[in-house]
Amino acid sequence: MPTLCHHFDADRCRSCGWLDLSxxxxxxxxxxxxxxxxxxxxxxxxxxxxxxxxLGFRNKAKMVVTGTAEEPVLGILGPSGVGVDLRDCPLHLPGIQAALPVLADFVTRAAVAPYDLAARRGELKHLLVTESPDGELMVRFVLRSQEPVARLRKHLPGLLAELPSVAVVSVNLQPEHKAVLEGDREILLTERATLTMRVxxxxxxxxxxxxxxxxxxxxxxxxxxxxxxxxxxxxxxxxxxxxxxxxxxxxxxxxxxxxxxxxxxxxxxxxxxxxxxxxxxxxxxxxxxxxxxxxxxxxxxxxxxxxxxxxxxxxxxxxxxxxxxxxxxxxxxxxxxxxxxxxxxxxxxxxxxxxxxxxxxxxxxxxxxxxxxxxx
Incomplete structure (x- = not known):
């Protein structure tokens, strides 16, 4: 019997282990x-x-980035280590769902290579997106090094014009090869430093x-x-x-x-x-x-x-x-x-x-x- 998520039904993602329960x-x-x-x-x-x-309740997307700069995959790592694209995950708030394809295109324009876990090369490890109750977004790029930062800055005005809901953008540096989501150092790319959560x-x-x-x-x-x-x-x-x-x-x-x-x-x-x-x-x-x-x-x-x-x-x-x-x-x-x-x-x-x-x-x-x- 189909559930509320085609990724679950196709066995691509089983994070929602109780989705087949009423x-x-x-x-x-x-x-x-x-x-x-x-x-x-x-x-x-x-x-x-x-x-x-x-569904449609989650205000934060924590996306593992795989694939290539030309065709980034935003989602999770499957059991075989291959990326599974979940940019249409129905758990996320609508603003996040709408933003993820635009952010994938931005990764391509800025030529930021996803991090290859097996080869230990590439830069972009995770994309973190938070949506406020006002519909504003905070976007964070978790990178291995500062190498892509200049390109991200160069193309940022285009992203802000295309996605005006983005209020805060930053880079987090996580240089170590281990299962840690983010590092200690954050580089702010926008004038705004905080997202306002009105609750x-x-x-x-x-x-x-x-x-x-x-x-x-x-x-x-x-x-x-x-x-x-x-x-x-x-x-x-x-x-x-x-x-x-x-x-x-x-x-x-x-x-x-x-x-x-x-x-x-x-x-x-x-x-x-x-x-x-x-x-x-x-x-x-x-x-x-x-x-x-x-x-x-x-x-x-x-x-x-x-x-x-x-x-x-x-x-x-x-x-x-x-x-x-x-x-x-x-x-x-x-x-x-x-x-x-x-x-x-x-x-x-x-x-x-x-x-x-x-x-x-x-x-x-x-x-x-x-x-x-x-x-x-």
Whole structure:
């Protein structure tokens, strides 16, 4: 029976492993999975899962570039190592789908040879495209070296004329021959340095090396729920650990509330700081640093700690500090319920009272789960 994607049906791409399941079945399976992991202890209210659009939701394209400069292939590497062109992938937002063929033509005009993994020659490794809710685009070329940069600059005016939705263009240098998406150095090619992500009443600046949730609609739902749940607690001091570009911190900012965001990425902190300044939020500040080390170095805990860690979770050290602290409430946003369950087991005095699944990653077995913890 055909699915919603001809690449899936032809077995060219199986990234959406659940695409042959009905969407209702997907949501039910995710809810069942997280309840199995976290259980339903006394006092925990499970709210209904939040559904996402099944297609056309992804705001970022991460395209492996193969083929030749004359005929670039934008997509993934197949099992045999041959590139599979996915520029019409139905997961992407419409603006990204429309832009990818134009960007492929630009690669040809600028004569940028795709990187040949086996031969270890060529330049263009990945093409990264992000679309904002305003329809603007950030385009990043991940290159092995600076050799093509002059040609990219030369042809950039033509690209901007042909694709006026492009607001930010940069080059990322990743010279090493290993499976790392991008390197440390970024070269900005446009005057604009940030893409504005308008979600949940916020205007979040996104720099090229900053992380943002790939599902804009679910990010908005996440921040709205955090704002609503925390509003009932009315904390005076909030820490947002692993704050990224400041989504939770800025969503929770309020009159007479002191909010501090901590993030290891200096680029993300710069983005968050700019967003707070633009919104005239004087009670919000951001610091670059390791979330665990920063928390352990504070003299006194706040009224609420928000944690939004990567898939590995917060780990035993931070979980142990939270357990032994006097923090009354914790809001935990997790993209991996297995590490969430492990972290919760290490914090038995912080009991879950409210939880909800948000389908950040339709057609896969991944999801986001938001849990409010209250000290017993």
């Amino acid at each position: 969407y209702a079945a997907q949501l039910a399976a995710k809810q069942e999975s997280v309840v199995d992991l976290l259980g339903s202890p006394a006092g925990l209210t499970w709210e209904p899962p939040v559904a996402s659009p099944q 949940a009443g916020l205007a979040l600046h996104l720099r090229p090396q900053s992380f943002f949730q790939t599902n804009t609609a679910m990010a908005a739902e996440l921040y709205d729920r955090a704002r609503s749940w925390v509003g009932e607690l009315a904390p005076a001091r909030v820490w947002d650990l692993y704050c990224g570009v400041g989504g939770f911190a800025l969503a929770l900012a309020g009159t007479a509330r002191e909010v501090t965001g901590v993030e290891v990425s200096a680029e993300a902190v710069a983005s968050a700081t700019q967003s707070a300044a633009d919104a005239d939020l004087g009670g919000v500040r951001f610091e670059a640093g390791d979330a665990t080390a920063w928390a352990l170095g504070r003299a006194a805990p706040p009224d609420l700690v928000v944690v939004n860690p990567p898939r590995r979770g917060i780990g035993p050290e931070l979980a142990g500090w939270l357990e032994g602290s006097e923090v009354p409430d914790v809001l935990y946003s997790s993209c991996n319920a297995q590490t969430l369950a492990r972290d919760l087991a290490a914090m038995p005095s912080l009991r879950p009272v409210r939880a909800q699944v948000l389908d950040m990653f339709p057609n896969t077995d991944h999801y986001e789960v938001l849990v409010l913890l209250e000290r017993s």
